[in-house]
Amino acid sequence: MTQIILIFGAIYGFLAVILGAFGAHALKKIVSEDQLKSFETGVKYQIYHAIVLLLVGFEIKESNTYIGLCFIVGTFLFSFSIYGLILSSAKGKKLRFLGPITPLGGFLLLIGWGLLTYKFITG
Secondary structure, three states: OHHHHHHHHHHHHHHHHHHHHHHHHOHHHOOOHHHHHHHHHHHHHHHHHHHHHHHHHHOOOOOHHHHHHHHHHHHHHHHHHHHHHHHHHHOOOOOHHHOOHHHHHHHHHHHHHHHHHHHHHHO
């Protein structure tokens, strides 16, 4: 599982750079300022959690599995639902079903942070 956590950390970091550049250069021409800020929020959360996944992955303990899974799934649901909402809106066909997925991803990120805090408290 450690290798999977590290791989997702690296992939999320890689994609965050690509998507950040896409937002800064191509997307700003076709979406509103508010939509661009939302897209940037997705990129920021993705890069932050990519770094956390790498740190969690390097701490090789089985107890990190649930923390890693919460961050992997939470980041995917949070950031990628935002990307989907913004890009589909720019195409004129907003995928509204993605709206409720964003807070679910955020909730999983909170669980991951909570588990990480618990791990530090209990040693």
